[in-house]
Amino acid sequence: MGQRQYRILHVLGSxxxxxxxxxxxxxxxxxxxxxxxxxxxxxxxxxGLYAAEVERxxxxxxxxxxxxxxxxxxxxxxxxxxxxxxEVVHSHVHFYSGALLHWAKAEGVPIRIAHSHNSxxxxxxxxxxxxxxxxxxxxxxRCATQGLAVSELAAAELFGENWRAESRFQILHHxxxxxxxxxxxxxxxxxSELGIPSxxxxxxxxxxxxxxxxxxFLLEVAHRLLKTRPDIHFLLIGDGPLRPEIEARVxxxxxxxxxxxVGVRTDVPRLMLAAMDLYLFPSLYEGLGLCLLEAQxxxxxxxxxxxxxxxxVRVPESIEFLPLTASKDYxxxxxxxxxxxxxxxxxxxxxxxxxxxxxxxxxxRHLRGLYSTTQSLIRRVTVEQHV
Numbered sequence: 001m002g003q004r005q006y007r008i009l010h011v012l013g014s015x016x017x018x019x020x021x022x023x024x025x026x027x028x029x030x031x032x033x034x035x036x037x038x039x040x041x042x043x044x045x046x047x048g049l050y051a052a053e054v055e056r057x058x059x060x061x062x063x064x065x066x067x068x069x070x071x072x073x074x075x076x077x078x079x080x081x082x083x084x085x086x087e088v089v090h091s092h093v094h095f096y097s098g099a100l101l102h103w104a105k106a107e108g109v110p111i112r113i114a115h116s117h118n119s120x121x122x123x124x125x126x127x128x129x130x131x132x133x134x135x136x137x138x139x140x141x142r143c144a145t146q147g148l149a150v151s152e153l154a155a156a157e158l159f160g161e162n163w164r165a166e167s168r169f170q171i172l173h174h175x176x177x178x179x180x181x182x183x184x185x186x187x188x189x190x191x192s193e194l195g196i197p198s199x200x201x202x203x204x205x206x207x208x209x210x211x212x213x214x215x216x217f218l219l220e221v222a223h224r225l226l227k228t229r230p231d232i233h234f235l236l237i238g239d240g241p242l243r244p245e246i247e248a249r250v251x252x253x254x255x256x257x258x259x260x261x262v263g264v265r266t267d268v269p270r271l272m273l274a275a276m277d278l279y280l281f282p283s284l285y286e287g288l289g290l291c292l293l294e295a296q297x298x299x300x301x302x303x304x305x306x307x308x309x310x311x312x313v314r315v316p317e318s319i320e321f322l323p324l325t326a327s328k329d330y331x332x333x334x335x336x337x338x339x340x341x342x343x344x345x346x347x348x349x350x351x352x353x354x355x356x357x358x359x360x361x362x363x364x365r366h367l368r369g370l371y372s373t374t375q376s377l378i379r380r381v382t383v384e385q386h387v
Contacts, residue, residue: 008088011041015048019290081107098139105143116149116158118287148172151309154287175363180269181297190274204276206291209240214282234259272298301338
């Protein structure tokens with residue numbers, strides 16, 4: 001008799017390219033799909049660019065937009081759980097995981113996982129928001145059978161400062177598929193496609209255009225830098241609610257020729273390897289920062305705000321942490337020094353020792369072990385229900 005296939009429902013906003021989404025796609029590609037069925041419940045307004053790839057790999061895309069009517073969403077989500085007969089709900093939606101896991105528990109889903117991918121929710125500290133956070137953390141504490149986090153800061157955010165006291169809460173560092181970084185690309189061709197001179201120094205950034213990624217700060221630094229180094233270009237990858245504002249400000253400053261917006265991309269390794277010379281990452285906060293793993297794998301010098309968890313470091317000589325409280329001129333000086341420093345060749349850093357730090361296999365083993373543990377828990381819960 002073949003091994004039973006366990007049904008796992010991942011819940012997130014969309015499958016547009018991002019750190020969480022890219023990691024989940026890698027897990028789907030490599031996990032034993034005859035033993036673990038991955039479905040994706042998407043609560044946002046669009047399915048995302050990765051949705052077709054998910055379905056090609058055998059996963060299901062289930063649309064369940066959250067909308068303004070909480071009770072309607074609750075009804076549709078619980079119906080999704082019943083129809084799918086899931087043994088595992090794995091939620092990636094930060095504090096809202098509390099509500100989702102509460103409903104999953106009510107539907108009898110035996111394994112309920114809250115996964116923290118960030119160190120802050122990016123919302124105001126109003127009284128209503130503080131109440132919401134407290135309520136959701138209480139729901140997570142009561143309803144999550146397991147808790148995962150990408151860093152210690154992310155764990156404290158969702159599970160509390162004393163998260164280490166409970167064995168159900170664990171750190172799961174994201175792995176990275178290194179194969180795209182072992183390819184070679186024509187620098188002149190890629191830059192021509194982007195409208196960037198082949199010999200220009202290029203500073204790159206990957207991230208959603210929202211407050212967390214601190215694009216306003218990045219633009220101020222770029223403005224000062226270009227006054228003394230007009231030969232430099234910036235490549236900004238991503239989309240989001242603040243993109244129109246940042247683009248408008250770039251036009252006002254007359255920097256449209258030097259600052260390039262290319263939207264959401266699925267070829268980030270290619271652009272890092274062939275188009276970028278330095279990676280700038282001034283985030284206000286981060287859970288980990290998967291794009292920083294990619295930048296290190298590409299051999300880029302990375303200048304990173306000191307709010308980013310240090311667990312992201314895989315190639316220590318390639319990353320420098322800078323305080324956001326420092327002057328813009330300080331950041332400009334560091335960028336110029338970074339551009340002058342010799343770039344680490346991507347191929348040379350991908351040796352066995354470094355690969356083990358990046359490896360998708362490491363996080364896959366952790367996740368597979370967790371799901372294997374859930375199998376015994378499912379059997380135990382099933383037995384208890386019949387006693």
